[in-house]
Amino acid sequence: MPAISAKLRADILSALAHPNRIRILEAIRRSPACSCEIGPELNLEQSNLSRHMKILVNSGILIPQRDGVRINYSIADDEIYKLLDLAGELVRKSAERSIQEVEI
Amino acid sequence: MPAISAKLRADILSALAHPNRIRILEAIRRSPACSCEIGPELNLEQSNLSRHMKILVNSGILIPQRDGVRINYSIADDEIYKLLDLAGELVRKSAERSIQEVEI
DNA sequence: TTTTTATATGAGTTTTTGATCATGTTTTCA
DNA sequence: TGAAAACATGATCAAAAACTCATATAAAAA
Numbered sequence: 001m002p003a004i005s006a007k008l009r010a011d012i013l014s015a016l017a018h019p020n021r022i023r024i025l026e027a028i029r030r031s032p033a034c035s036c037e038i039g040p041e042l043n044l045e046q047s048n049l050s051r052h053m054k055i056l057v058n059s060g061i062l063i064p065q066r067d068g069v070r071i072n073y074s075i076a077d078d079e080i081y082k083l084l085d086l087a088g089e090l091v092r093k094s095a096e097r098s099i100q101e102v103e104i
Numbered sequence: 105m106p107a108i109s110a111k112l113r114a115d116i117l118s119a120l121a122h123p124n125r126i127r128i129l130e131a132i133r134r135s136p137a138c139s140c141e142i143g144p145e146l147n148l149e150q151s152n153l154s155r156h157m158k159i160l161v162n163s164g165i166l167i168p169q170r171d172g173v174r175i176n177y178s179i180a181d182d183e184i185y186k187l188l189d190l191a192g193e194l195v196r197k198s199a200e201r202s203i204q205e206v207e208i
Numbered sequence: 209t210t211t212t213t214a215t216a217t218g219a220g221t222t223t224t225t226g227a228t229c230a231t232g233t234t235t236t237c238a
Numbered sequence: 239t240g241a242a243a244a245c246a247t248g249a250t251c252a253a254a255a256a257c258t259c260a261t262a263t264a265a266a267a268a
Contacts, residue, residue, distance in 0.1 A: 001187055003130070003192060004195045007123045008191055008197060009126055009191040010122055010125075011195075014118075014121040014225095016117050017114050017117035017121045019109075019110040019114045023110045026107070034245090045227075045228070046245075047246080049245095050245060051226080051227085051246090052226095060198035060199075060202070068244090069242090070235095079134055079197075080188060082188050083194065084188065087182060088107060088108035091113060091116055093240085094163075095164075097164070097180065098164070107244060136213090138214075140214055140215085149258070150214085151258070153255080154216060154217085155216090155217090157215090158216085170264095170265085173213050173215080173264075173265050174213085176257085190236070209268100211268075212265100212267075213264100213265085214265085215265100216253105216261100216262075218259105218262090219258100219259090220257105222255100223256070224255070225252100225254070226251100226252085227250100227266085228249100228250085230247100230249090231249105232246075232248090233244105233246070235242100235255080236243080236249080238240090238241080238242095
C-alpha cells in the first residue's frame with residue numbers, strides 16, 4: 001500500500017497543532033459537549049471557539065450533531081487521543097534527554 | 105502524573121505539521137543522511153531546507169552530528185514514526201468515513 | 209593559503225493563522 | 239410573532255510561518 005501523502009498528514013497534524021484545540025479535544029475526551037459548555041470551561045471567546053471547532057470538524061477530527069440550538073461534538077476516531085498521548089510522551093522523553101545532557 | 109501541557113504538545117505537532125518536514129523525516133527513516141543528500145532528493149532550496157532542519161532539531165525531533173563539512177541527522181526517538189504512521193491511519197479512516205457518507 | 213563543499217543566517221516579501229468585533233442565522237420557546 | 243440561546247461569519251488587524259536571495263561561516267582538501 002502506498003503511504004498517505006505528506007500533505008494530508010500535515011493537514012491533520014496542523015489541525016491538532018494548537019494549544020486551545022488540544023484543550024478542546026481533552027475536554028471532549030472527558031465528555032462530549034457543545035461549544036456552549038466548552039467555551040466557558042476553557043475561557044474562550046465565542047467566535048474564536050467557533051472557528052476552532054470548524055477547523056476540527058473540517059479536518060474530520062470531530063463530528064457535530066445538532067440538538068436543538070446546540071451542537072454536540074464527539075470524536076470521530078478515538079485514535080486521535082493515541083496521537084495526542086504519543087505527542088505527550090515524545091515531549092516528556094525529549095525533555096529527559098535534555099536534562100541528561102546538562103548532567104554530563 | 106500530570107498531563108503534558110497543551111502548549112508543549114502543540115509545539116512538537118507544529119514542528120511535524122509541514123509536508124516537507126514530513127518528507128524529510130521519511131527520507132531519514134529510510135536512512136540517516138545530511139541535508140546535502142536530502143536537498144536534491146526532495147528538490148528543496150538549500151536555505152529553505154536548512155531552516156526546516158533547524159526546526160526539527162530545535163524541537164528535539166532530530167539529532168545533528170557533524171562529520172567534516174556535513175551534518176548528519178538521525179531521529180531522536182523512533183516513536184516519531186509511530187506518530188506519523190498514526191496520522192496516516194487517521195487520514196485514511198477519515199477518508200473512508202467520507203466515502204461511506206456519499207454512499208448513503 | 210586559497211578553493212571547495214556543506215551549512216547558517218540577515219533581510220525582505222508573501223502567505224497563513226489567529227483573534228476580535230459586530231452582525232447574521234438557526235432553532236426553540238414564551 | 240418576537241425574544242432568547244447557540245452558533246456562524248464578514249471584515250479587519252496582528253503575529254507567525256514560510257520562502258528566497260545574497261552573503262557569511264566552518265571544515266576539508268588542494
